[in-house]
Amino acid sequence: MRPFDYQRAERLEHAAQLAADDDTMALAGGTNLIDLMKLQVETPQTLVDIGRLSLGEIADEGDGLRIGALASNTATAAHARVRSDYPVLARAILAGATQQLRNKATTGGNLCQRTRCYYFTNIDQPCNKREPGTGCGAIDGIAKLHAVLGTSPHCIATYPGDMAVALAALDATVEIAGDSHERSVPVREFHRLPGDTPERDNVLEAGEIITSVTLPAPVGGTQIYRKVRERSSYAFALCSVAAVIDMADNRFTRADLAFGGLAHKPWHDPRIADLLVGSEPSPALFDKAADLLLEDARGYGENDFKIPLARRTLTAVLCEATGVEA
Incomplete structure (x- = not known):
């Protein structure tokens, strides 16, 4: 250091x-x-310690809920309203890291965490995210954990977190403050795809700090977080799905899904909800949803398995939510 x-x-x-x-x-x-x-x-x-700022409160915000940027992951997952009204968020948080880390990790820090790409964390290896212009070692190298959606010739790293995947399914909003301004950004737009600037993980500008995350009014229905990983704890997702599903008269009335482990950001494709809402659940419909999700997917050798894995995981989540047998 x-x-x-x-x-x-x-x-x-x-x-x-x-x-x-x-x-x-x-x-x-x-x-x-x-x-x-x-x-x-x-x-x-210079490190600026913001730990004493008054940003740790979790409180009602109209019919929704405001989670302070300094609220610990443990406090968020254990909060009564999160457990009752937004269980997909509690489950996602508890699926990540260890209890000790969750006790320290914060809402804002979780959103801003950086990739666990082997090339990014090894300063002796080429990485456009760490040092623009040096190349992406993962494209022709060790790519098992890497992205199959939204990649670019400059970076195929994945966003590693769980919490933000659930927030994307819930359509949360990130509240941001600068020296003389405040703004709100939908969490689905907070993280960036790599494009030509993989060194930029999110839309924060210099001098901006996350102050809170706001959840909309509770939506009810079935909420699921499924994380597929190599071992049952303390591992990053190979593929994860956060789902908020509601049904009426055996038809989808809501189908908000977000995916982790597949892209440089939590992946949300609104076309999937457009396909599912109003339709009766069936294996054939779920196959069509997976086709939409993966139509532009590309593997890089070691991570080719993620494409069929994402298909099976999506189908399993939709079957669990609707009671349909695959």
């Missing part, structure tokens, strides 16, 4: 002013950032 200056922000405006410097990074729980600093993937000259 390289030497750095440490400052503690007492006010949000002060934190935003400090964070506007390109060589400065905000520190919350630190469960991802500190690891990357130890590996010298991240080398900020």
Whole structure:
């Protein structure tokens, strides 16, 4: 780890002013950032500790719920309203990391975590995300955990988190503040695809800090989070599905699905809901949904298996939600 200056922000405006410097990074729980600093993937000259800001509250927001950026993952997953009204979020959080990490990890930090690509975390390897212009070692290298959707010639890394996948299915909103402004971004638009700028993971600009995530009014129905991984705990998703499904008269009335482990961001394809809503559930319909999801999917050798795995996982989730036998 390289030497750095440490400052503690007492006010949000002060934190935003400090964070506007390109060589400065905000520190919350630190469960991802500190690891990357130890590996010298991240080398900020200054760390701004925002842990004392008043951003940890979880409270009603109209009919919905506001989750502060500094609320721990443990507190969020255990919150009574999250467990009762947004169970897919609680299940997604509990599927990720360890209890000790969830105790420290925060809402904002979770959204901003960086990929676990082998080439990104090894400074001796080429990585356009870490060092633009050096190439993507994963394309012709170790790509087992890597993306099959939304890739570019510059990067095939995946977003590693679980929480944001559930937030995408719930159509949550990310609240952001800068030195002199505030803005709201749908969580489905918060993370970026790699394109020509894989070094940019999300839409945050210099000096902006996440203040909270807002969930819409509860939707009811069936909520499922299914995570497929190599072992039953402490592993990143090979493929995950967050689903919010509602039925009436044996027809879909809501079908919001988001996918993890497949792309550079939590993947949400609105065409799937357009296909399912109003239709009766059936294996043939589920196959059509998988066709839509995967029509542009591309494997890179080691991760070719993710394409049929995503198909089977989507079908299994829809069967569980509707009671249809595959």
